[in-house]
Amino acid sequence: MQAFQLVEWQQPPVLRDVPVPEPGPGEVLVKVGGAGACHSDLHLMEWPAGFLPYELPFTLGHENAGWIEALGPGVKGWEVGEAVAVYGPWGCGRCRPCRTGLETLCERAAQLGAAGGGLGRNGGMAEYMLVPDPRLLVPLGDLDPRDAAPLSDAALTPYHAIKLALHQLVPGTSAVVIGVGGLGHMAVQILRALTPARVIATDVDAAKLALAVDVGADHAIEAGEDAAAEIRELTGGIGATLVLDCVGSNSTLTLDTQVVAKGGAVMVVGVAGGTLEYRFNTLPSDASLTHPYWGSIVELGEVLELARAGRITPHAERFPLERVADAYERMQSGTLSGRAVITPHG
Incomplete structure (x- = not known):
């Protein structure tokens, strides 16, 4: 064979x-x-x-x-x-x-x-x-x-991550999906199926943002220097209760910290190999950073x-x-x- x-x-x-x-x-x-x-x-x-x-x-x-x-x-x-x-x-x-x-x-x-x-x-x-x-x-x-x-995998991995934060995703909260590839487009659907949260997707590719909207995202934001401000505005300045990073690069890890809410969760499932320098106030108060696996x-x-x-x-x-x-x-x-x-x- x-x-x-x-x-x-x-x-x-x-x-x-x-x-x-x-x-x-x-x-x-x-x-x-x-x-x-x-x-x-x-x-x-x-x-x-x-x-x-x-x-x-x-x-x-x-x-x-x-x-x-x-x-x-x-x-x-x-x-x-x-x-x-x-x-x-x-x-x-x-x-x-x-x-x-x-x-x-x-x-x-x-x-x-x-x-x-x-x-x-x-x-x-x-x-x-x-x-x-x-x-x-x-x-x-x-x-x-x-x-x-x-x-x-493409569905099971984000499903596992989302379930870890499911108790926090109540009405009025927001979830951000970074990267609408194999995992990301499934994450959007799972969030829509399991939670009442507002779903915000971001990617560098316009076609992938269109896919995100097609599968249930409420908002699609082009990645770039303005993405954090746009996401903060969509969340009323509060930030996202869940940030699901399906990329894991230097730039997306930085974005994670900029848009997660106080007490929120950053879940990094992408394996792009980025690094995040941690210091006091890297994350908002009581926010967590987790690497869920499969x-x-x-x-x-x-x-x-x-x-x-x-x-x-x-x-x-x-x-x-x-x-x-x-x-x-x-x-x-x-x-x-x-x-x-x-x-x-x-």
Whole structure:
């Protein structure tokens, strides 16, 4: 089968022929319907050897959905042909965070040498993907795996962050989404589905601002030197109760501090690698700065329920596996609208 693999650090991934994996005891083979291309993959390609504890080569793609192709010995309760989403973060499955569904916080993560499929282990940018344990699968029901793939990260990550601040997002409050890409356009929809807050989106790209309005943003602000003042004006000078930064660059981190309200929350889910110099009054009184990471498998189930109810819908452009490099080039150039999804089986 064909697989898009990272073979050498700081070099472009390559499409290679590799054997179709055979599921062993307790494992599940998934026929990949869709694999989302995530901006964090671009950073993964840029980082030097030794920055992460991953062994090469491995197949990219940590945002996956498909159909069960084969069950390894001992796997019960699942059917061949069943549509499933693959929970992305793979922990030890035994520690307390893992047993509560938050494998993102696995206490043995440093010993595992990988964070999941597409992150140190073979992911979904291939015709088939081996999942090491059925606990990592969530039924899709009538959702198409090609449409549902982005829900496992692009929707789950902002959903997890928004839930952390949900008790604060009462009527009369505002939420700002910075960056209306794969995560940001889902964040706008999730805020609209779960909260009564005023939703303000900001981006450098006019087309992405138009998408933000299309999916439910109340206001769309062009990023730049006037953005902070415009956001403050829209919030009556109070600032935003939640600032969800889907970029994480120097400039967006600065904007975060300028527009968050007293007692509000800044949630940085973007991985652009920016830095923020902290000193007294960097943030307003009682405001918090948090780095939420992905989400729990229980939350993934909740995200899928929102999608089944028609409350959230990923905006995605599909690419066949042979054009996966084109998808990342489009992402790098900023010309994608929403998410790129690789569809190995058409």
